[in-house]
Amino acid sequence: MRTIAQISDLHFGAHDPAIVAHLHAALSAIRPDLIVVSGDLTQRARKEQFAEAALFFERLETEGLRLLVVPGNHDVPMHKPVQRLFWPLRRYTRFIARGRSGWYCDAELAVLGLASAHGLTVKDGRLTRVQIRSIGDHFAAVPSSAARILVTHHPLVPLPGEEKGEIEPALRGARRALKAVKAADVHLVLAGHHHVPGVSLSGPTLSIDPGVMVVQAGTATSWRRRRTPNSFNLLILASPSEVQVEEWISEGGAFSCPAPRRSFSRSAGDSGGWASTPAA
Template identity: 45%
Template sequence: MARIAHLSDIHFGAHDRKIVDAATAWLEERRPDLIVISGDFTQRATVDQFRQAAAWLNRLRSAGLKTLVIPGNHDVPLYDVVRRFARPLTRYKRYISRDLCPFYEDEAVAILGLNTARSLTIKDGRINHDQMDMLRDRFAQVPPDKTRILVTHHPLFAMPIGKGGELSEAVGRHDDAVKAACEAGVHLALAGHFHRTYAQAAQKMVAHSGGALVIQAGTATSTRLRNAEPQSFNWLHVRRNNEMELQVIVWDGAAFRRASHVEYRRDGEEWASRDVADAPRVGEMALRRGLG
């Protein structure tokens, strides 16, 4: 079994130091096998913000914790136009990681991160055809009983982002990206960007999308909250043969606590879910999902 902490949208420069320290302490105490961070380390991609993000990452790594990280659109300079188009991720590569498409594998899982941040799209994301080929090639070498996990900052699918049922824009080259994920046999698709916790079977979001379970993380530490959803991150226990548990760990104003706990089991291309009976609820926020 792989224990994975999935954090997103840290936003150094628009963060709460108390919450950062609490998240760090939580991770150091539980010691996940891997910490996945799906982008937006900074608010405006400044040197100072990247230095803060790097110091935080170095603390986790110095504690012996493994990380898999990718950039988000906020890690590309917005107002520095020359740097934005000529060297969009130079600072990210200097302070965070030079690998924009990292890969991790252990006995239970294989995980590929893909960079979706682009200079031209401002806030939206794209996947290019070279990345799609990488996705197919990497997972083609993975044993069939391992859980294959794709990590992007921008979700592959249009996501519900408001109480009125509004949908976001899908990632650029959406149809081709979904086809590649389907052909690669992706089981879990982790993303962030919208500061909203969500889990849904891909086939219930778009036709011909294979058997992936889409899992969104909220913002872990940013003060930029949406829909009054508090800061949170995901805690996954992933087993071989596509069985997993998902807990949402939520900031309650004083500490991070478990807000929901759901078990998932995949049968063919169908995901079934079951709430764990002893899971507490924190405030009004619980895992949003649409599985039967």
């Protein structure tokens, strides 16, 4: 059994310091096998904001926790057009990416992080053809016993928005990326960006491949919560086809998991897919 904590949209610079401390305490107590950070580490990609994020990550790593991090659109400078055009992720690389890999793989777990934030995308995201080809390249040698997971900041599929009937668009290049995801037999896609947590499966309102589960994270530490509490996801993987998801929330104090754990199973075969498993 492996555990992954998915934290997202930290937004250092628009964060609540008390919630940051509570998040640190929760992750230290849970001690997941991997902490996945799905983008928007900063509010405006400023040096001091990246430095705060880096310090938070270093404290976790000092305690022996492993991190995999991808940038978000807020980690690209908004008001510096030259830097945004030619070196959009320079500060992210300097403070965050250096010494950290976007790829983790062992006999039970394979996780690939791709940067969907680019200089010309502003708020929206995209995956380039080179990035999409890398999905197949990375997962080609992964053992069949391993759960396969892709991490981006922007979601690969359209998802429900804040208002009734609203649908948020997928990132650019999503159609090609989803073909690569299916060809590589990726099981889970993790993302952030919308500050609204949830698990999405194939259904009448969302065009998701049945073999792919989409797990969205809320904002872990920002006060820009969009009427939801600060939260992070804890994924418990008994096998590549058995996943349980817990949503840990903070209403200003310590993080806890008040709602029941949600269980999902993935049926075998080309026509198989994910489905919610009734509680025992």
